[in-house]
Amino acid sequence: MSISLTINGETHATNRDPLTPLVDVLRDDLALTGAKAVCREGFCGACTVLMDGQPVVSCLLPIASAAGRDIRTVEALSDGGELSPLQKALEQHDVVQCGMCFPGMTVALTSFLASNPNPTREQVKQSLVGNICRCTGYERIIDAVLAHAQAMQGGG
Ligand code: FES
Ligand code: FES
Structure with a gap:
């Protein structure tokens, strides 16, 4: 089953297991390595991304739950290399x-x-x-x- 993710304004389709943590797709498939998978238990916040403007820990967010939502990573905070x-x-x-x-x-x-x-x-x-x-x-x-x-x- 293909899942469509909207990451930093771009749409990405993935055939990964729907329960795959979002952080793994960000880091392993999309080379968006700003979010870090440190504790993988929702404790440290190193994997925080924005979903519809709200911070979420992407280590506990299955990609099925991120589908159709507006996901923004730290890479999207800067604009053309210009820091926010x-x-x-x-x-x-x-x-x-x-x-x-x-x-x-x-x-x-x-x-x-x-x-x-x-x-x-x-x-x-x-x-x-x-x-x-x-x-x-x-x-x-x-x-x-x-x-x-x-x-x-x-x-x-
Ligand atoms: S890796 Fe620690 S909260 Fe996600
Ligand atoms: S964990 Fe990053 S500076 Fe302490």
Whole structure:
């Protein structure tokens, strides 16, 4: 059975088992390696992508459930190689994270800011509970997100 997936605005047909986790199709078939398969248990957030604008863990999302939905990966955040304003803000604030956790965090924060354009520090902190990093602090990330949000409001 062919399943049609819409990934970053493009349609892809796949004959994979309908229960195949979306992250495997992204990484293995489409070379979209931004989403990482780390825990595969829905715990770490490294595989986060957007489905109809909402963050989802693609390690637990069967492709049958992703069919017909608008899937966006971290690769879609930039435009022709130009980083998104949030990505630029994270870079400007020297947010140094590894490639395992950072794509998922960036995707989750993008979705969060779309519905919370002027968040409090606590709200930003809460927005990251599903994205685990065990090696650095979150403070710089939160600083960057707040500065970015303020700038977008015309206050920065
Ligand atoms: S790999 Fe999906 S949540 Fe950890
Ligand atoms: S897990 Fe990526 S910097 Fe800690």
